Amino acid sequence: MRVHFRSTAFDYQTLRAMAYTTFDGAEVGEVLATVDRIPDGDAESWYEEWSRTATLVERAADDALDVGRSRTAGHAFHRAHTYYRTAEFFLDPDDERRPPTYERSRETFRAGLNALDVPVERVTFPYEGTTLPGYLFVPSDGDGSATTPRPTVVCLGGFDSLAEELYFLCGVPEALARGFAVVLFEGPGQGAPLREDGLTARPDWEHVVGPVLDELERREEVDDERIALVGVSFGGYYAPRAAAFDGRVAACVAFDHMHDLWRASADDAPRLARAMLYAPDALVNRLAALGERTSVDAGWLMANSRWVFGIDTAAELQRTLREYSLTADARRIDCPTLVLAGEDDHFVPVGLADEFVELVGETAVRRVFRTEEGAAEHCQVGNLTLATDTIYDWLTETLAASRSSPGTVSDSTTGV
Known part of the structure; x- marks a missing residue:
């Protein structure tokens, strides 16, 4: 799905930013006005123009907050978050502008949650002598408390995503509306652990997810028998890898599939x-x-x-x-597993989704999104409503059923 640029990377990142309109994390007009000022392939202009838009929108958020318009401010802060994150994207890792731009993306996200009065707790998870940062979202009970044990979705990012971005990409507002608690966190090779602590990626993510599950088992808001993993992009390797080696995972979603990174x-x-x-x-x-x-x-x-x-x-x-492959271990995954794929995914071919489902066996189902649905790109960023509805419909059915009876998904390409 081409939006504006000839450069695949520029165009996909434009579509990625635009996708978050679904959950009030962007506006189409702001995105298109920004990219219209950027020459194709000019990474410096990319940073300058997205920063310009982010600053303007953050200023509007501050002005709204000053006069008590909290919802207006919250929406604008969240759009500013997306634009700061997008501005940072093509900077070199050692570019001195990267840390402050990242910090603005994180702070505007949190300011948006505060202004919108979203129920959230910032949490940390012990990890090999340090901690990993995250957020816990729990829908309130009818009496205003939030103590009822909830089926819980743990969202894992990928190669370049931030925990804050997952709020929009994984549709946290939709999950909360359906009664799920949601955890967003960052591990080695991601977000703050990479930027602030220098923690680089590792293939054995059961050792990253395990401490998170240890902590969640202690939380009264979490039903520890109904914890699901949703792995986004490269997280489509991380989540199934954790599920293969940790029997506490009740369901797993590869959003999208990424079971063999080299292939x-x-x-x-x-x-x-x-x-x-x-x-x-x-x-x-x-x-x-x-x-x-x-x-x-x-x-x-x-x-x-x-x-x-x-x-x-x-x-x-x-x-x-080549270290990031589940080919030898996919059969170890014994929880219901939903494998998402897109016909036009420019990162990973649909054929690998078929292979992964076959490797996992009878507990796995797949959903292939078609071009005509507007959801065929990587992580379905052209149609997040369809993607998140598919995920949470399946999780609702699956977590209510036995571990051996995965829910179904509607997929005219497979008959599932």
Whole structure:
């Protein structure tokens, strides 16, 4: 689904920002007015123009708050959050503008929650001598309290998402309206743990999710027999990986699927990718450097990979990506699993979703979103209403049923 740019990375990030209109995290007019000022592929202009929009919208939020218009302020703060996050996106990891822009995205998000009086608690989870930050959202009971044990959705981000962004991408307002408690948190290679503590990604995410589940089991608001994981993008590897090794996960959603990271990355040119596995490191690195110089898409992907994975070269990246595969462990997943995929996903091919469902076995179902539905891009960012309704319909049915009887999804491409 092309929105504005020829550059795939610029255009997808535009669609990603626009998607959050669904949950009041953006406005179409503000997004289109911003990208209209940005030359295709100009990363510096991208930062400047999105920052300009974010600042204007944050100022409007402050003005509304000053005169007591809290809902107006809350909506504007949340739009400003999206625009600051988007502004930061293509900056180099060591760019001095990145920390303050990230901080503005985080603070405007929290200001929006406060202004809108959203029920939320900022939480931390112990992790290997430090802590991981998160948010706990619990719908109120009829008497105004929030102590009834709730089925709970734990949302995991991916390669570049922030916990704050997951509020919109995972449709937290919709989950709360349906009676779910929701946890958003960031692990190694993500958000604050990466930016502030230098924690890089790791493939064995059962050791990241496990401490989160330990803490949730102690919370009276959480029904510890009905905890589901929703993994977004690269989280479509993290969540199923955790489910494969931790029997406390009652249901798992791969939103979208990402069970074999190297094969997904090699899909555009599989023969060349296989050949590069046997090429000398120096050649792999030279070719990658050429791609970085000639393509903003390739440049961002390599820079973010160095940062997230804690590696230096393209040859190292090849070897690292191969560690992120569930091919050998998918059969260990014994909870109901929903695998989402899009026909036009430019990161991961639909065929890998079919393979993953087959590897997991009878507890897995899939939903393929079609071009005509406007939801066929990665993580269904063209139609988040359809995606989140699909997820929460399935979770409602699944968590009410036995672990061996997954809910169904409507999918005319599969007959499920």
